[in-house]
Amino acid sequence: xxxxxxxxxxxxxxxxxxxxxxxxxxxxxxxxxxxxxxxxxxxxxxxxxxxxxxxxxxxxxxxxxxxxxxxxxxxxxxxxxxxxxxxxxxxxxxxxxxxxxxxxxxxxxxxxxxxxxxxxxxxxxxxxxxxxxxxxxxxxxxxxxxxxxxxxxxxxxxxxxxxxxxxxxxxxxxxxxxxxxxxxxxxxxxxxxxxxxxxxxxxxxxxxxxxxxxxxxxxxxxxxxxxxxxxx
Amino acid sequence: xxxxxxxxxxxxxxxxxxxxxxxxxxxxxxxxxxx
Numbered sequence: 001x002x003x004x005x006x007x008x009x010x011x012x013x014x015x016x017x018x019x020x021x022x023x024x025x026x027x028x029x030x031x032x033x034x035x036x037x038x039x040x041x042x043x044x045x046x047x048x049x050x051x052x053x054x055x056x057x058x059x060x061x062x063x064x065x066x067x068x069x070x071x072x073x074x075x076x077x078x079x080x081x082x083x084x085x086x087x088x089x090x091x092x093x094x095x096x097x098x099x100x101x102x103x104x105x106x107x108x109x110x111x112x113x114x115x116x117x118x119x120x121x122x123x124x125x126x127x128x129x130x131x132x133x134x135x136x137x138x139x140x141x142x143x144x145x146x147x148x149x150x151x152x153x154x155x156x157x158x159x160x161x162x163x164x165x166x167x168x169x170x171x172x173x174x175x176x177x178x179x180x181x182x183x184x185x186x187x188x189x190x191x192x193x194x195x196x197x198x199x200x201x202x203x204x205x206x207x208x209x210x211x212x213x214x215x216x217x218x219x220x221x222x223x224x225x226x227x228x229x230x231x232x
Numbered sequence: 233x234x235x236x237x238x239x240x241x242x243x244x245x246x247x248x249x250x251x252x253x254x255x256x257x258x259x260x261x262x263x264x265x266x267x
Contacts, residue, residue: 001255008251012244019240030236037243197254204261 007193014186022179034092036183040191041085042110046152048078048195049117053145056138065210066203068134071141072124073202077195079117086110097162106163109151116144129213 018036025032052074059067089107090100101107120140127133156163176184 004251004255004258008248011247015240015243015247019236033236033239201254201257201261204265208261208264 004197007190007197010186011190011194014183014190017179018183018187022183023177025180028096031092031095032180034088034095036187038085038088038092039184040187041081041088042152043188044191044195045078045081045085045113046148047192048074048081048199049113049145049148051199052078052141053148056141056145059134059138060142063131065131065134066207068138069203069206070199071138073199073206075117075120075141076202077198079114079121081191081195082110082114082117086114102162104163105159105161106156109155113148113151116147120144129210 015036019033022032024030025035028035052071055067055070055074058064059071086107089110093102093104093107094100120137123140124133124137127136
C-alpha cells in the first residue's frame with residue numbers, strides 16, 4: 001500500500017507543482033500545463049504498445065496464456081493512454097492553433113495508431129477465448145508494433161508539422177527550466193507506475209476469468225458420478 | 233479561484249477518484265484470488 005500511496009503522491013505532487021510552482025514556457029503560456037498530462041500519456045502509450053509486442057513474442061515462443069494476458073492488457077491500456085494523449089493534444093491544439101483537429105502529421109499518425117490497435121481489439125473480440133485467439137492476436141500485435149515507431153517518431157518528422165517538438169529542449173541541450181524538468185519527470189515516472197499497476201490488475205483479472213471459465217466447464221464431480229452408478 | 237486553480241482541482245479530484253477505484257479493485261481481486 002505504501003508504494004500505491006507514493007504513486008498517488010508523485011502524480012498529485014507533479015500536477016500541483018506543475019500548476020503552482022513551475023514557470024510557464026513563454027511561447028506556450030498557460031497551455032504549458034497540458035504538457036504534464038499529454039507527453040507522459042503519449043510516452044506511456046508507446047511503452048504499453050511495446051510491452052504488448054514483447055509479450056506477444058513471448059507467447060509465440062512459450063505458449064503461456066499469462067503472456068497473452070499481458071499482451072492484451074498492455075494493448076488495451078496503450079489505447080487508453082493514446083486516447084488521453086489525443087484528447088489532451090486536441091485541447092492544446094484548440095488553444096494554440098484555433099481548432100481541435102487539423103490533420104497535422106502527428107495527429108494523423110496517432111489516428112492511425114488508434115485505428116490499428118482498435119482492429120487488434122476487434123480481432124480479439126471476434127475470436128473465442130483460447131490458444132487460437134492468443135496466437136492470432138500475438139501475430140497481429142507484433143505486426144502492428146512494427147508500424148508504431150514509424151508512426152510515433154518518423155512520420156511527424158518527415159513532413160512539416162505544426163506540432164512543437166523543440167519547444168521543450170532535450171536533456172542534452174540542458175536549457176529546460178529545472179522546475180519544469182522536476183514536474184515533467186515526476187509525471188513520467190508516475191504515469192509509468194500507473195500503467196504497470198493497471199496492467200498488473202488486468203493480468204490478475206484475466207487469470208481469474210480463465211480460472212472461473214475452467215471451473216464452469218469442468219465435468220460433474222467424478223466421485224458423485226461413480227456414486228450414481230453404484231446405486232443403480 | 234482562477235481557471236488554472238479549477239483545472240488543477242478537477243485534475244486532482246479525477247486522479248484521486250481513479251486511485252481509490254484502483255485500490256478498491258485491487259482489494260476485490262485479492263479476495264477473489266484467495267477463494
